[in-house]
Amino acid sequence: MKYTTYLTLGMLAAMAACGSNEDSLEGKKAELAGLREELVSKKEEIRALEQEILKIDPDAFNASGNRLNVATLPVNPTEFQHKIDIRGEVQSRKNVMLSGEMMGRLLEIHAYEGARVKKGQLLMHLDAEQLENSIAEVKTSLEFAEKMYTKRKSLWDKNVGSEVQYLEAKNNFESLQRKLATLNSQLDMAYIKAPFSGQVDQVLAKTGEIVQPGMPLMRLTGNSDMYITAEVSERYLGKFHRGDEVTVNFPSLDKSLTSTISSVGQVINKNNRTFSLEVKLKEMDELMKPNLLAVIEATDYTNDSAVVVPTKLIQKDNEGHFVFIVGKDEGKEVAKKARVELGKTFRGQTEIATGLETGDVLITEGYRDAAENTILSIIRPTADSGE
Template structure:
């Protein structure tokens, strides 16, 4: 037993000693690593300082020491530059009306439903007209008798029998009843609410069995023709946009684009959002419906001889806008005067002639007079 205890004690002492030795070895390595890093930093600093001195003393060394940057190029071009105001509008109809009742009575039928497309004259609802129908029957009976009496009186008058007064009274009675009958039939026709033109029933505002009075709204109805597009334009474009300006209209829901013109420009600024209304003529196009979303591009500027460059290549500093062009194997920094920008193109008013090669990929890695190597595209 004593021998066993002595062995265990010895083993514990050896393990502890080994652990301490290993810990001291790790700390030593860490210290050595930090020392080497400090030496690298010092060497890099010395190298940069020495290079700076050599560049000042020997220009040829500067040229040889400067690395080339791998780039691609893009051509500046000269041509027609167009700027558009891009806004979102809605397709509306000038035939957006509320259809009201023209006679009083209880609603007997409502054939129309919301979203239903109907033709002109198609019945949308029927109002109870029983009393009018009875009046028509009574007037028709009276008219039949008055017609018979008038015909007899007319024959007698032609035979110079009877007085002229009797003849005129019979004629007046007949004509009066004819006018009453025509009036009653007009009232009967008003009991049928009809579509005033081809279009779509937007909303049905009455229910079956409901009592209506003349002038009570029954349907909201939108016509298929006389469509136009309306949009709100920022007041900053007042005086820039005018009637007759060219417009490109895109309908995202049907993937169709057309070219048309501004038909009307509003004269009042909305104080709530500082915009004014613009209406655009919309020709007859299949599948275009009222309230459809339309994206409009209204041309407000054009330069037929503009220098055009990709807008992403235009950079700025404290002095102004600039681009990098490629000349004699180097990147040259050229300051420019930028005009308008639309989508991915920028108009250049000064600084470029239009035949330069611009630094494209790699334009953020180059500087003025950097050596460049053009990659094959």
């Protein structure tokens, strides 16, 4: 009985402690939020007081050495490129479905899925017994017709015999030659061979099956003539040209390569308002397969002489975007707001359309603590872009 009582009291105490901890946590969060708001408010008050003091006594902070330490970066024109990612797929011009060209029974399949074959290698053959018999018959007739034509020609050359007999013999001989050639062409259709070196991807026909003309029999693929095709929104018309360099990424292979655009489509797809883009695949890989996902990184905008700043330096207030630059006030270096109009942004760099000129000096460190006319102490210039 005593044990039960102690257990109950313990559980009640634990619950009370948990409730107390939760209340304490929420209280601390609320207190922290309040302090943060107060800090922001105080910071603004401090800046306002500093500005008022500087108007009355410009050297008020110089005596104590209370200047804002900053790093700087001079503004110089540079090349700026904006790129977009285009989703595409690997395609192959050697990805074909072999079909039957004549009717016949499939006698034997010589290569199955996964088999590597060479150009001209026999893959399947159909029953061609009737054709073979017809060819043998025509050959026999041709031998006789050739002998008759040879004799008639010999006599005709000696002006013996009639011209009609000579022409009949010649016509019969040549007709049988053409018939034999036709039968041999038909016989070739019974032997299905590889049109190029590659790999058998799929076999659809079965031994003993009756094959009809046009019936799919086997898929053959090769990776020696691959390319990438993609569909691009019509908003980018005129942005890409044949020969433009692009970077191609293969997410599944964790691989990238550099290539060029080989063709740009001239027709807009009315269903999705896109045009086609084709990229060469200069490097071949055994793992590259038709329909493999590829991401093309292509340049849609270039400015050879652009004013570019690190995006993180750009701030915004009620009047718009601005950056802090180093200005002069009665011989002192002070922070000045430069109002800017933004261009394109790419990989942490932003093009400035207006508002900055060559020779301006950006504040790259300490800009978060700067205000208009804050006296500066330049600790070091920034050598790079500030990223």
